[in-house]
Amino acid sequence: MDSFQNWDRRRLLQLLASGAVSAVLAPGIGATSKALLQKAIPSSGATVPAIGLGSWITFNVGRDGEAIRRVTAIIRAFLDAGGRMIDSSPMYGSSQATIGAALKALGQPNQLIAVDKVWTDGASSGRRQLQTSLERWGVPRFDLLQVHNLVDWKTHLPILFEAKKRGDVGYVGVTTSHGRRHGELEQIMKSQPIDFVQLTYNMRYRSAERRLLPLALERGIAVIVNRPYDGGRLIRFAKKKQLPGWVPDAGVGSWAEYLLKFNVSHPAVTCAIPATSSVRHVKENMAACYGGLPDEQLRARMLQAFKEL
């Protein structure tokens, strides 16, 4: 029977040796229970938890104090569950400022992996925007900076690479979404020494499997998956259906885990960043960061079962 527990032992040892997957016991969980899933960043070997937190729309709440407190609770729950990577962008309205307010309320948690983007034309505009972003987050530096939707990447990437050399940023990447501009993204992946790409990959949008994900593996580029629920459509659709009977036996307790584990079980994927406006949902999402991952056979079965819903 397909099972998360039926690891190919040789494959597991290879993965562990390469640092691609490491099981780190989360605080408070015993040795025999599920361990936090972490994936390696190919360019450095450092690991990140396989589930992060996006902020598109959900954290764009303006000056609503009540909503900002709710977001603070979401981020607290995310970090408490072992999460580290939070992604945002100047395009996301007040999301950066909301994150900054939350981090301040939480005492600037040091396990945070701060990920942001540059989204503008021109070098000087980009520099100003990055400075503003740092101020909004209230962090001294970003761990990863990405060129959002490839906007003026030819201008921004060299600047970001210089910043990386100086130590002002840990990693450099680019992003697209909704399956757009994959041709251009492929060219960038082949020609630029980027550490990360961020793209859309989920049970509905799987075009990245054809070229981009294999290319990321080949080039040693980490992959962040955005829109793992296709903007919420997949999870809302799935939750109206019963989980297939065999799924709990395979170690998956919810549709959130089902969809997220499918994403992050692809060997090229480093981290998925679902966004949410609910503490309950962030806990559901983080449950996918524990336990095993489906192998290729089980992934195929999960995909087929989802298509048949």
Added chain:
Amino acid sequence: MADWLSYELIDFLMFAPETYWRMIELYNNDLWPLHVPITLMLVFAGMMGVSGRRRWILPAVFALCWFMVAVFFFALRYSEIFWAAGYWAWTFALQGALFTAIAVAEREKTTAYCPEARKYSAFIVAAVAALPLIQWGQGASLAHIQLTGLLPDPTALASIVVLFVMRAPWWTYPIPLAWMIFSTLTLYVMEDAYFWVTPAVTSIVITVAVARRPSAAVPHQPHWAR
């Protein structure tokens, strides 16, 4: 080109519907009790009508309304959650400048006199009150009711009526009409049940305004010569 074709309207919505309505609520709460003098000012301007030497008051008041919405709503509030709001702030300021130009032009027409236009003061006041009353009838809370001079939808709607009644030049219409379209699409994408109300009311008032528009101004006649 193929990329642009892949975009849907929903891709341009940068915020959750609840965030939008909460913004309106907080905005109204923060500006209260400014609603009272603004409404009184609009009623006064409407009653002044489009007649005689006071004809300039109405466009001057509407100029102020467009400037207020540009600054208070778009620049200082909506731009917090929507990056394009800054562009709308400038656009609304431009419309305020156009209304100012109309007011200045009317101020100089000291001999303008429209005997029929006074009948339509109530009509202009009704246009100002239309959207807020409809929203109240739909069960909107006071904090969610949108008033001319503070929020763009009723301001644009009332402005279109005023422009028609005053026989304003064609170049004063594109901005309020563009906003009506934009706002309708925004509410539609937000799956707001009443997204159709503003365009419906706008269409009705335009139809009535076209049918009942006062005749062109005639040179002022001293009372003893009438």
